[in-house]
Amino acid sequence: MVKALAPRFSYRFHGDSALSGERHTTQAVRQWWQRSFRLMPSATFDVLDIVVSGNPWNTSIATAVAVHGRFADGSSYENIFNQFMHMKWGRVTEIRTLENVTSQGCLAS
Numbered sequence: 001m002v003k004a005l006a007p008r009f010s011y012r013f014h015g016d017s018a019l020s021g022e023r024h025t026t027q028a029v030r031q032w033w034q035r036s037f038r039l040m041p042s043a044t045f046d047v048l049d050i051v052v053s054g055n056p057w058n059t060s061i062a063t064a065v066a067v068h069g070r071f072a073d074g075s076s077y078e079n080i081f082n083q084f085m086h087m088k089w090g091r092v093t094e095i096r097t098l099e100n101v102t103s104q105g106c107l108a109s
Contacts, residue, residue, distance in 0.1 A: 002026050002033070006091035013097045040077060043069035048080070059087040 005011075011023045011032075018039060023029050037043065049064040063083045070076050081099040085092055 001092075002029050004090075004092045005029065006088065006093045009091075009093050009095070011095045011097075013099075015099055017099065019099075038072065040067075040069040040071050043067055043077075056090065057088055061085040061087065 005026055009024065011029055013020050013022075013032075019032065019036060021032075023032055044067070046066045046068070047063060048066055049062075051062045053060045061084070063085075064080060065083065066078070066080050068076075068078050079100050081097055083098075084094075084096045086094040
């Protein structure tokens with residue numbers, strides 16, 4: 001994911017969880033992924049839906065992704081999140097992630 005980011009981008013994980021916030025540098029996104037896997041080391045992701053629209057210079061992408069795993073304390077976690085992305089010439093310029101916060105085992109802050 002980090003390699004696909006454009007030189008200027010925005011990555012916003014909406015909500016009030018341990019992963020929420022906005023990032024604008026590849027280093028910040030790397031640190032976010034490192035934190036994600038510290039919190040849930042066995043996470044797996046299954047893409048449920050993906051919709052792509054637009055031209056190579058202005059592409060919109062919407063996804064639904066199921067995440068499964070166990071937290072570091074051993075408790076289980078399952079959820080579905082949606083991502084909305086924009087790309088220009090194959091490079092991601094914006095990502096907005098919305099997670100189902102009503103799910104049992106949500107990543108509380």
